[in-house]
Amino acid sequence: MTDRLTIQTSRTDDLPVATLLAIVHLCTEAYQKDFSPNFSSIPPDGLHSLGYFGDQLVSHAVVATRWLQPEKMPMLRTAYVDAVATYPTHQGRGFGSAVMRHLASVIADDYEIACLVTARVSFYDRLGWELWRGPLAGRSETGLVPTQDQKGIMILRLPRTPALNLEVLLTIECQPGRIW
Helix, strand or coil, X not given: CCCXXXXXXXXXXXXXXXXXXXXXXXXXXXXXXXXXXXXXXXCCCCEEEEEEECCEEEXXXXXXXXXXXXXXXCCEEEEEEEEEEECHHHCCCCHHXXXXXXXXXXXXXXXXXXXXXXXXXXXXXCCCCEECCCCEEEEECCXXXXXXXXXXXXXXXXXXXXCCCCXXXXXXXXXXXXXX
């Protein structure tokens, strides 16, 4: 057993059932609510960043492809980050930051931008994420669905991110059961 964090990256489809169950348990502990219903929204090609302390999974984040569109700009292939979690007993040790930095490095070539929703803006701000300040909405088949009460939408500029104005309308495609 090592005394430092090691990080692995894997697609959802490639993860053994035991690892999938460990991720659900980790997220349940970190969010202090049953995470299993949320896990069904992670696609088979989701890209997981898994942080291990020794042989124990202690930190996690996953990326799924979504499509953001800042006002008057084309849609941007987006690395949508979800299920960011570190076991409460391991928080404050830099594990979550390390997993997020690793994830940012592995998505940099495949996406134009990254996005997530959080109540912990200051944590992500330290990692280079920026809070979207403009209005927000979902895109549905019938038009825009305003989400004016939505808070904590953050973006991470990647090497291919175009120049952005964080004050304009930002939209994302609606998904079953959720917008953001």
